[in-house]
Amino acid sequence: MRRKMAYFCTIALLSVGLIGGHMSGNQARRDSVAAAEQQFGVDFESRMVNVGEVSLHVVFAGPVDGYPVILLHGYPEFWYAWRGPMAVLAKAGFRVIAPDQRGYNYSDKPADVAA
Secondary structure, three states: OHHHHHHHHHHHHHHHHHHHOOOHHHOOHHHHHHHHHHHHOOOEEEEEEEOOOOEEEEEEEOOOOOOEEEOOOOOOOOHHHHHHHHHHHHHOOOEEEEEOOOOOOOOOOOOOOOO
16 A cells, blocks of 8 residues: 555656646746746846855845845745745835745755755
């Protein structure tokens, strides 16, 4: 019984990955900024930021002189999970900053588990 359940779970997980064809956030990363801009009518700025030994992909929205708000995604998401709240905050005048945490989307990936 245990073997059948493990087999079923493996097939289910593979099916989701193969059929969905998307990353976390249900959006292909190559189009995520453009899709968010189109969906919410807000300008999102995507850039790589060097933070020492790693580079992180960070998406910004709102006026440069706005009060900063940093939004951190959870597992297994990336910045795109915050696109709705980012739009609301940007329209309210905040400078919204949403990095892809290390190992996610375009941000640098660790070389191994110990890293």
